[in-house]
Amino acid sequence: MRVVEPSYTILTDLDQVPLVERIEACGRVCYKSEDKISEGSAAAFVRRVLAHGHNSVAEMGVATLEIEVDLESTLGDFFACLPRFMHIDRVEKKRILMTGSVRAWRELFLENPSNKVVKASLALLAGREPLLFEDIAPKSGWREQAGVAVRKLPLAEVEKLDAGLLARHRHIAVRFIVNRAVTHEIVRHRPCSFLQESQRYCRYSEDKFGNEVTFIRPMFFEQDSDEYRLWEEAMRRTEEAYLKLLETSTPQAARTVLPNSCKTEIIVYANLLEWLHIFRLRCSQAAEPSMREVMVPLLEDFRKLFPRVFGDLVVG
Numbered sequence: 001m002r003v004v005e006p007s008y009t010i011l012t013d014l015d016q017v018p019l020v021e022r023i024e025a026c027g028r029v030c031y032k033s034e035d036k037i038s039e040g041s042a043a044a045f046v047r048r049v050l051a052h053g054h055n056s057v058a059e060m061g062v063a064t065l066e067i068e069v070d071l072e073s074t075l076g077d078f079f080a081c082l083p084r085f086m087h088i089d090r091v092e093k094k095r096i097l098m099t100g101s102v103r104a105w106r107e108l109f110l111e112n113p114s115n116k117v118v119k120a121s122l123a124l125l126a127g128r129e130p131l132l133f134e135d136i137a138p139k140s141g142w143r144e145q146a147g148v149a150v151r152k153l154p155l156a157e158v159e160k161l162d163a164g165l166l167a168r169h170r171h172i173a174v175r176f177i178v179n180r181a182v183t184h185e186i187v188r189h190r191p192c193s194f195l196q197e198s199q200r201y202c203r204y205s206e207d208k209f210g211n212e213v214t215f216i217r218p219m220f221f222e223q224d225s226d227e228y229r230l231w232e233e234a235m236r237r238t239e240e241a242y243l244k245l246l247e248t249s250t251p252q253a254a255r256t257v258l259p260n261s262c263k264t265e266i267i268v269y270a271n272l273l274e275w276l277h278i279f280r281l282r283c284s285q286a287a288e289p290s291m292r293e294v295m296v297p298l299l300e301d302f303r304k305l306f307p308r309v310f311g312d313l314v315v316g
């Protein structure tokens with residue numbers, strides 16, 4: 001067995017790569033198959049997960065569009081679509097900003113294929129990222145719409161928005177390596193998108209996992225204490241049982257003995273407004289200490305990245 005410290009990585013590097021590659025990089029966390037990323041692997045991976053209905057993978061990248069349209073005449077039609085999981089702001093009389101994940105854009109089109117604003121938005125997105133929309137393309141192909149001007153906002157422009165708009169439209173992904181109790185709490189934050197290492201698919205007896213189970217060091221016990229030794233012994237026995245079960249059973253059956261201390265990777269993707277909410281709850285003294293262990297330093301990193309949004313945040 002292996003024991004590791006909890007950690008996190010802010011995935012700003014992924015903000016610079018095409019959406020398809022970003023989605024592959026995040027999606028492979030579920031299977032721990034990052035070693036299979038190669039030139040050209042993204043297309044096959046993304047097609048496969050979308051065909052299998054593993055749709056949350058398509059939530060791992062967002063696009064912000066600036067849409068110019070005569071809102072007085074089209075607004076009613078557009079809002080009748082009830083766009084879901086989108087952040088929409090009217091920034092001028094005839095101009096809106098709209099941010100949604102690839103999944104949200106795809107579903108908006110599937111549910112409202114004849115709406116002019118939706119069609120114009122998808123024509124732009126599908127032109128830039130054809131692979132992500134090829135399976136839902138209309139028979140007549142993607143077409144621009146008269147009277148609707150759509151432009152994708154580059155990230156650099158999103159970052160120059162005023163603090164309120166920045167918080168709503170800028171999304172950030174963080175990969176945590178934490179125990180299963182912490183991931184269980186994190187996934188309660190409903191406006192986020194998540195992808196998490198799957199104990200159904202990962203077989204920890206394989207070479208790539210070192211043929212062993214990895215646990216997160218509990219911050220509650222001193223390393224030389226009786227409590228720590230008791231915990232260590234319990235994990236050792238658990239690992240033995242897990243590996244024994246794997247000789248005759250699938251990972252999904254063997255995982256039934258795995259405990260809260262099991263190491264898990266999870267990607268949490270949300271806009272800055274939701275991260276503010278998460279930090280308020282998860283850095284506070286009332287939060288679970290193993291959660292605070294990662295969230296308190298993460299907040300300090302967010303303050304440096306986005307001082308206009310997190311600079312003044314006080315947590316109790």
Ligand SMILES: Cc1cc2nc3c(=O)[nH]c(=O)nc-3n(C[C@H](O)[C@H](O)[C@H](O)COP(=O)(O)OP(=O)(O)OC[C@H]3O[C@@H](n4cnc5c(N)ncnc54)[C@H](O)[C@@H]3O)c2cc1C
Binds near residue numbers: 288
């Ligand atoms: C100290 C602490 C102790 C906890 N103890 C327990 C416990 O014992 N048992 C337990 O089950 N949970 C517990 N929780 C989890 C807690 O109840 C929330 O589920 C979790 O913190 C997610 O936060 P949230 O619901 O405020 O917002 P999120 O899910 O992060 O949502 C963000 C915001 O979106 C809005 N929102 C999202 N979904 C809805 C909706 N369906 N309806 C209306 N508004 C919505 C709200 O404005 C919300 O503030 C605890 C959390 C903390 C921090």
